[in-house]
Amino acid sequence: MPKERPLWRGAAFRLCVLSAALLLCLQLAVRRSWCPEERPRLPAVAASGRAVPQPRGTAAASGRRRVTYVRSGRRGGRPGRKTARWHIELQPWASPTPSLNYEALRFLKYISTSQISCEHMNLSSLRGNSEAMKRPWSVCLDERFSLIHRLRNKQCRLYSLGLGSDDNQFEISMANSGCEVHRFDPSIRSAHIQEGQHLWYHRLSVDWRDPNPAIAAHKLHSNTKKLGTILNEFGHQKIDVLKADVESAEWKILENLILEDVVEQIGQLVFEVHIHWPGFEVSGNDSTVVRYWYSLLRELELKDFRLFHTYKDLSKPQMLLKKEAFNASSCYTLSWVNTRWK
Ligand SMILES: *[C@@H]1O[C@H](CO)[C@@H](O)[C@H](O)[C@H]1NC(C)=O
Ligand SMILES: *[C@@H]1O[C@H](CO)[C@@H](O)[C@H](O)[C@H]1NC(C)=O
Ligand SMILES: *[C@@H]1O[C@H](CO)[C@@H](O)[C@H](O)[C@H]1NC(C)=O
Helix, strand or coil: CCCHHHHHHHHHHHHHHHHHHHHHHHHHHHHHHHCCCCCCCCCCECCCCCECCCCCHHHCCCHHHHHHHHHHHHHHHCCCCCCCCCCCCCCCCCCCCCCHHHHHHHHHHHHCCCCCCCCCCCHHHCCCCCCCCCCCCCCCCCCCCHHHHHHHCCCCEEEEEECCCCCCHHHHHHHHCCCEEEEECCCCCCCEEEECCCEEEECCEEECCCCCHHHHHHCCCCCEEEHHHHHHHHCCCCEEEEEEECCCCHHHHHHHHHHCCHHHHEEEEEEEEECCCCCCCCCCCHHHHHHHHHHHHHHHHHCCEEEEEEEECCCCCCCECCECCCCCCCEEEEEEEECCCC
16 A cells, blocks of 8 residues: 555646646647748758759849848848848830740830939039049039039949949049949959049959859858949948949849849949840840839839930940840949939
């Protein structure tokens, strides 16, 4: 009889442990069903650790990039930020059945039509600039937009992305007008060079994704960064003017600026766009490519950017996607003003 008590106690203890475990299991199960989105948000990474290819080449995002987008979506905690997107919204086809002809006509009309008028675009009229610009890097200096005021108050900042610094006339004019100019050019000798009071050169090229960390570790001089990353590292909140002459990388860079909401930190955009081929990492048949370009520009319009100047370069080969049929130039210079920007 005295032996029975410890036996009973042991059984009770075991029952206790069992029910506690059961309760824990139940709780876990309930919690999992409460937050079902948690899992699908993780990047799709194959067993090899490499990214699973995405169906559309234009939006192909490596697993790593997706993670970065999630992070940058939270960056800075700016108000009004929505969940990060992986793809831009594609516009409907220009015609009931997809056709290059209709896509090209719609796109070319769009890039040839100013949406807002700007009276003062001539930098040469500002003090300190005697030379007229060789190329049409137009910025809008009308009083209703902030650029002219920020130039006068010496608060202006220009980022210029380019390859090979053959033509720096625009950058020098802006620097002479009192703008702080940062020129990003991977071909210069030192990491940073200051030339004059307001002009800096940085040995960096702007990309639409962060470098793979494995590659970055091997190559000590990883000079490729996303614009959002550069802004963060430089501690810059705003860019008054972003000029880009990046030889067909402009489409993916623009896409990245839109997807990460970096474009909202920019007052004016001056981009050279190239249309003789799809551009880096843009894929699909011809009509798909033109629709994608058009959709990107419509995203800018949605964000209240307005085209105020367009320039068709007649000195370059006159073709669109290797075709001469559309009387298009392979190269246009487009200027937008962010009408929401203060
Ligand atoms: C191009 O590809 C799209 C999407 O894959 C397809 O819907 C369309 O019919 C194709 N267009 C032409 C002209 O082949
Ligand atoms: C810009 O202004 C300068 C000086 O005021 C003038 O000589 C030049 O012709 C103007 N250029 C354009 C394109 O209006
Ligand atoms: C082709 O473009 C040029 C320059 O924009 C224009 O002057 C010309 O009239 C156009 N030709 C045709 C056939 O549309």
